Amino acid sequence: MGGLQKKKYESGSATNYISRNKARKKLCLSLADFRRLCILKGVYPHEPKHKKKVNKGSTAQRTFYLLKDIRFLLHEPIVGKFREYKIFVRKLRKAYGKAEWGGVERLRDNKPAYKLDHIVKERYPTFIDALRDVDDALSMCFLFSTFARTGKCHVQTIQLCRRLSVEWMNYIVTSRSLKKVFLSIKGIYYQAEVLGQTITWLVPYQFAHDHPTDVDYRVMATFTEFYTTLLGFVNFRLYQTLNLLYPPKLDVKGETELKAEFEEDYAMDSESYLEKLSALSASLARVVSSAEEEEAEMDYFPVEGEDMEKMEARVKAQHEQDKQKKLFEGLKFFLNREVPRESLAFILRCFGAQVSWDKSLCIGSTYDAEDETITHHIVDRPNMDKQYMNRYYIQPQWVFDSVNAKMLLPVEDYFLGVTLPPHLSPFVEEKEGDYVPPEKLKLLALQRGERPVEEDEEDDEEEEEEEDDDEEEEEDDDEEAEEEAKLKEMEEKKSQGKALPVKVTPGKVKSENRHRLEQEEKAEEKRLAIMMMKKRDKYLYDKIMFGKKRHVRETNKMVAKRKALDEASKADRKKKKQKKQ
């Protein structure tokens, strides 16, 4: 015995966490400033393991921060800047109130500004860390760059976002690291692999935004402030890795090409330059002006056994990647004016194609629609009046699907006026037991190099066969059911105690299905074992099994739905045929 009595909540998890309000008071910040600081520093609430302990016995809802995080915020120089800014605002208001315009101007000039460089470095100690987290930054920048230059946020921010996103796109084009694209309802998803990191971002379709009222743009602006800083540094570093100049410059060839024609359309030189960059039609200038960089050949290490297999697999993967990078190489595309120019130009350029568009559409077009060497003309309208013989007129989905399939898909399905095949998400990787849409199966077959067969009739036959099978099974079931019914009848009669019409019939030889018996036995064993489970295990087991069953049910539902739809469409087709005949 002896020793001091331990008090509650003076050690352990209760001291590791701090509630939001306390943290705010400790930092002497207003709630808005605290939130801004949290956003910039990447401090987020933690959910304690034992909430009641941390909450000192109370069950009230509170958000908790790690005390360490808050202590770490205490020494942040930006906090001082926040305070300075507060004072600045006060002074400015006063000057306005007194109508001291000179004072206002002076104050404006000395507006306290802060830099977020050190925070970026602190939050992402290594470059790879930063790359890993660049997803949200990209999505946000692409969104902000589409905002109108009025109202919701500063014009400088929008311009900066535009600049950064153009730089990013240029990098992706030059490094050819785009992997997947997806046209969703929300916008266009892009996935690229940069220095081994998979980066996905979402770009909205080019429309004016209907700004919602229940969104706090200040929060978004604060995020954007940090994201632009992060993205700028990331871009700089990425350009450096490719020996590109930063800020990006078009190479000499591109510059001379673009120079003469369009200069007079833009008032400011910088503006036109950004536009030229965003056109993505010319390549960028390098620090070391080397001709096309040689592809780094993979070194071959003599290894044995499993490593060998792995090595081979790696070599194969590398080979495939290279192939994908050069997917559109040698093709010449022309974009009609109704297709989304930027995204298509970006994707096509990423895979080595030459792209151009109508001169009046955008700066930076390199050849006209009349060019005889154009191989693909991307159109998104029912039909074209003037068509050239030696090129394919295809819908834009072909480009997206080809990129995802890592091969040039047959163009027949994508001609003008044709109902497009479904556009599948490249991000879905079906596991065993998941529902795989038949289109995906077809695609996989294509990738494996199997020729697509004219399936329609065969399908019919197969299905018919299947149906037959089903019927047979059903018959079997019926027989069994009948027997059971007979037995039941007999029993009932017995139970009624009536004298049975005793009759000896020759017994049938029941073929005992050994396999089935065994299975049944096993199933029963399992059932009995499940009965003996502990309560906790049983709960978990039931949950898992419920989930599995639901999954199977959903898959079955999808299959049934598809089947019904296919049948309906087939019936339609037949009807049409009959009508034609």
Next chain:
Amino acid sequence: MSARGAAAERNSGMKKTTEKRKNREKEEQQQEEEELPMFDKNADKVGHLDDTDEEKEDLSDSEESVFSGLEDSGTDDDDDEEDDGDDDDDDDGDDASGEEEEEQDEENHNKVEKDPAAGETSLTPQTEDKPAKSRKLKKKKSVTSGGDEEEERGKSERDSGLKISSQVDEYEQDTSDEEDIRNTVGNIPMEWYKDFPHIGYDLDGKKIFKPIRSKDELDEFLEKMENPDYWRTVQDKMTGSDVRLSDEQVDLVHRLQHGKFGDINFNEYEPAIDFFSNEVMIHPVTNRPEDKRSFIPSLIEKEKVGKLVHAIKMGWIKPRRPKDSAPLYYDLWAKEDPNSILGRHKMHVPAPKIRLPGHEESYNPPPEYLLTEEERLTWEQQDPEERKLSLLPQKFPSLRAVPAFTRFIHERFERCLDLYLCPRQRKMRVNVNPEDLIPKLPKPKDLHPFPTTQSLVYRGHSSLVRSISVAPGGQWLVSGSDDGTVRFWEVATARCLKTVEVGGAVKSVAWSPNPAVCLVAISHGNTVVLMNPGLGDRLILSATDQLISSYEEPTEVKDQPVEWSLAEGTEHQQGQRLILTHPRAVKQVTWHGKGDYLACVMPDVSSNVQVVIHQVSKRRTQNPFRKNKGMVQCVSFHPIRPYFFVATQRHVRVYNLIKQELTKKLMTNCKWVSSMAIHPGGDNVICGSYDCRLAWFDLDLSTKPYKMLRHHKKALRGVAYHRQYPLFASGSDDGSVIVCHGMVYNDLLQNPLIVPVKVLKGHTITHDLGVLDVAFHPTQPWVFSSGADGTVRLFT
């Protein structure tokens, strides 16, 4: 003070008006007239009316005037400021000087006009306070001017005191321009002449007599009645004569009473004339030539400029650089050190990435991903949080038909909120293989023998079969049913050998375990019948009868709670031997292992005679418990030792019959115990309960259940142990009998092994009741079950 303030105001107002000299006098007059009511107030404040002596009044007047003058003059600018406040006009230096000049002019004018007043002020200083005096000396001039003004006001005030009389005299009655001749005494309190018949003297030194006033009350009254002008007749104190007020005067009085201006023509809401407007007049306000200093460059400024020029020349002052708003980027990770990870990063939980879209989000998804009409309706009715899909899958024929996504900004914003507001927690996702959760048990195949199939059905009862019991030899089976019969069956053939009508629903049957006798205890209603069924070995049957008949009446007859009687007549022929009549309905009967003792349960909450133990050979009955410990559900004897198990609703009590004490109390953790069975070894007990559980107690281990088995879906009705094989069975309302392997080891360290081996189904559920009782064959691994469907079934 307000009066003074008003005066000051007026002064300033006057200053302005000086420009228009023509109007000036007129206005002064007006002012005097205006002052009338105000002065009265002033007088009030001073504290005495005209009754007081003149000098005093003068004094007070002068005092006030001095102070006000001081303030007026000393704070000339203040006045101006007040003006500012009122008129929103700027006062420039020039303007002020001009005003001063004019003020002076005005002062002169005043002096000329009101010399006697000035004289009066010169007299006043004697009575003043010292500080006021000194201040006054300092600014004498201004004081005098202020004083003048005040005097002027004072004078007008005195005039007002006289006003009525003088006005009346002058314009009504006397047409001449002379002063009022009838008053020669001046402005003195008229009380002084109150007692005299005259007021003052005329030029010749003769008394001027007051008009004769010998009116008494009556005259007064008469006059009031007769004279129509009585109401407008006023006595003039100066002369003592009555004066009839003219219409104008009455009007004036009325107006003053209502707080209006005396002059009808005065318009108080005259449009304000802005003298100092933004319009540039052709004439300057003042004619003063500009100062010389306005032509000469300032030396101080020159010095300052010189300094700045020098500083610029020396490079001390640099022009302000235009701000560079574009951020500067550089290689931030040039010296990246992966080890410099801060301490807090250890606890860092990186934000989960946004979920990647599936096929259903495509603008042109496969048709099966589109929702059907029903699904869409349910989707719309669900809350946004509940929805499985966050958006409605849609199909567009071509890319150009795809509209903007309306919730784009929302979703981005929500992501932002998630990033900085959402609490994060590291959660371990255990990837459990569900197969691993299933306990590894010995295979039922290895635990043979146990009953596996239904082999015989014993039909005959027309109602539910409450209880069954197997003869110790295993050849016979007895069953008691609600249809009031007890049936004896041959086990091997399912033949009903004997049916005994007992006349009442049979609650319980029990075959005596003693193989040397053949006795069956049957309980129905209040009675328990001991029956010799007459089956099997005749020797044993006769031995049984002999045992019953060999009973000799004891010499001392004890008072017993149960009445023992011999069966006679038909009952005897049926096989009934002894009839025990109990005070209440008997629910259960059970034999001791030796077959001599018989325990009966009469559940009743309020009585302490719930359990009785009979000794058959001596026909003796005893009540083992003195106290009621709750409703007894069932009882059982220990197979070897003299213990007695009593199951109440939630506990099982174990009594030592020899020591007559409670040895153990088992907590069943059940809501309501229905049945109980004791392992033939005697150290293990199973309890079935109505809340679907079966509790296995190991008496050596603990008083809590060693295992709780929740195998049944519905209430358990019966449990039983096999006598030789390590088996036990439980029957339940769900119509199934579950047979479990329950191995009890001799080694005390090894816990019993319990493995369910078979679920036997056969009974049909009638009236929500399934299996009511289970019993094992004494030697074979067979189990009998009786059900609510009126059958007994044998599973082998």
